[in-house]
Amino acid sequence: TLVTVSLSSFASEPIQPIERPADIDQSKAALGMKLFFDPRLSKSGFLSCNSCHNLSMGGSDNLKTSIGHNWQQGPINSPTVLNAGLSLAQFWDGRAATLKEQAGGPIANPVEMASSHKLVADVLKTIPQYRAEFQQVFGSPGIDIDRITDAIAEFEKTLVTPNSRFDRWLLGDTKAITARELAGYELFKSSGCTACHSGPAVGANSYHKLGLVRPYKTENAARGRIAVTGNKADEFVFKVPTLRNIELTYPYFHDGEVATLREAVALMGQLQLGRDFTADEVDKITAFLKTLTGDQPTFPLPLLPPSTEQTPQPEPFG
Amino acid sequence: TLVTVSLSSFASEPIQPIERPADIDQSKAALGMKLFFDPRLSKSGFLSCNSCHNLSMGGSDNLKTSIGHNWQQGPINSPTVLNAGLSLAQFWDGRAATLKEQAGGPIANPVEMASSHKLVADVLKTIPQYRAEFQQVFGSPGIDIDRITDAIAEFEKTLVTPNSRFDRWLLGDTKAITARELAGYELFKSSGCTACHSGPAVGANSYHKLGLVRPYKTENAARGRIAVTGNKADEFVFKVPTLRNIELTYPYFHDGEVATLREAVALMGQLQLGRDFTADEVDKITAFLKTLTGDQPTFPLPLLPPSTEQTPQPEPFG
Ligand code: HEC
Ligand code: HEC
Ligand code: HEC
Ligand code: HEC
Ligand SMILES: [Ca+2]
Ligand SMILES: [Ca+2]
Ligand SMILES: [Ca+2]
Ligand SMILES: [Mg+2]
16 A cells, blocks of 8 residues: 555655654643743843753744843753654753753753753742642652753643655655655755764764864864763764754754854764765755744644732842 | 623623734734744844744733843843734833734844844845745735734734633623632722723723833833823833733733732732722732633644855854
């Protein structure tokens, strides 16, 4: 049957379709969505996870480096939270093993949300609707950073983007991509991009050196996985980013210094493969990469429960 | 019939139920919603209308004064955009006649979004989906500040909050509010609050002096309508704020210095009516005011079209 043919066809491809996660705790994810949008997770009362991972815009902020508390300039480009659950680890250098472990970071990071795990729990505890919702979700009263990050991570697991045109092609719909896009995919495979960008996330399943063949010049201070392992060999080794929704997550590279997708493709050819693509080759690969934009998560804008007289007040200034 | 009774009963009340606006251009409002959520309306690419009028949180930012471009401290408390279409004019001093006129202000205000009317139009023009949507909505190609603010205003007109418990009571559902809340309403009327807070918005239909009986002490520099009229008599005269959704729009007063609703009620008694309410009276009125929280606008989080290689880049720093 057609289904068998198409399944066997994508089984032999280095990229697999995105699937919706099966095991979501819906009420926990609904709580996590509220928390993801709640600026009271920051000291200022102004910044939420969604400020820097804007789900209206592909799950990142489209800035070179982020704006944090007090308009501090962040050290590195904000990666998308879309499909982050498919990553082998979190952050550019993979220093957090899980989404749950990751979520505690920005809350307490002084250049991001600048709050503390205790303060955030104290804030949420003063809000009756949150108290009730945590109790309902976790089966007993109590709000702490463990439960907060657990719920946020459950929400993030839902942020997958299935049904891209490329996935429909993988699944057997031969008209889902154009001949030129297909040619771009063939070139992507034949030139070796899939050595690093493969699997359902088209990346995010290995660490590799940026500048394998020719060095990448940047003023950015990040040095990659050496910060985690201490191994000199891990200097400039980064988690290979997902290329899912890459059309939406400009600017590119960990320093955000690469403005356009065509530039990123041309640079990858040079830096990682020692290959100078022609303009037409770059265009073809870029056209293919744009077929990786999937269905964006859609849901009603969450409504957040109001603070009370007991809620510690935000401190936006000073 | 019951309907006749209930209609005649609210006809004699100083407050009327909120009605949904009848004449919305849905496709224009849908475009306006995107613009309301689009941080590319700001120089930094980081601040949208929704940053300071967060529709997850009652349409304001719940800060004393706002955070604008470069984390500049704004001069005044951010009023809610909910039901703003019912106001006799926009801003605390009423200096903009319409929502459309208002919307041009923050875009170009250096302490808010810090962009310019030309730059924002230039940004949107480089985005094919926006070009197509403006053409479809306005019937001819072209994007300029007039169309941008027209669409935003159309979206804002939809941001009404009908069906509050108090409105259900007004419409004849005698169980929609408690006896204590009703007592609070009776006290609100009998003490004279409705002289200023009346109509469907429970305010927003007149200008009045803050500190009519006793002066209000504030370090805030705003002097109210004198800035518009130049009349000395208009010093400390402000647009009477709507009390719809007042539970959600803390902190209170134009300087945001009043943290709790109970405090705001007690102060209003003293400053405007020369009356010192007992704690129980304050509580009752506060309980009534909380029945004015209506159905919040709910809609799917808008998805924004991506920038292109031609889009002027955001300038978050410097
Ligand atoms: C001020 C901006 C900012 C805020 C606020 C913020 N993040 Fe991030 N986020 C970043 C940046 C920058 C990185 C990359 C940091 C790094 O790799 O060293 C990141 C990394 C991540 C990652 C890892 C993605 C990957 O592929 O490695 C996840 C997941 C994430 N953030 C989720 C969250 C959650 C959940 C919140 C709220 C609790 C949050 N972020 C708040 C800027 C922000
Ligand atoms: C040897 C591994 C490797 C190969 C081969 C490789 N990449 Fe990459 N790719 C990476 C790494 C690592 C990064 C992250 C670079 C950084 O730190 O900014 C990256 C980043 C990218 C980005 C930017 C992603 C983002 O979100 O910023 C694009 C686009 C990209 N690669 C496309 C390609 C294409 C197209 C090819 C083939 C021409 C290719 N890559 C080959 C490892 C590789
Ligand atoms: C940086 C914060 C900030 C941003 C961004 C912002 N506003 Fe405001 N908004 C305010 C403040 C503060 C006021 C009150 C100013 C005054 O009265 O002088 C206000 C007033 C208003 C009012 C008048 C409400 C009333 O009852 O008087 C409306 C309507 C409004 N804004 C809509 C918008 C729209 C639409 C945008 C985006 C185009 C926007 N705002 C962007 C902070 C902001
Ligand atoms: C003479 C006119 C007048 C009367 C009478 C009056 N108010 Fe007000 N009220 C105002 C004005 C003007 C403001 C705006 C004050 C400012 O500039 O911050 C206001 C503000 C408020 C606020 C804060 C709104 C916000 O969003 O910050 C509340 C709550 C309130 N009034 C409740 C009451 C109650 C309860 C009474 C009766 C006890 C009352 N008012 C009587 C004119 C009046
Ligand atoms: Ca646990
Ligand atoms: Ca990026
Ligand atoms: Ca307020
Ligand atoms: Mg809403």
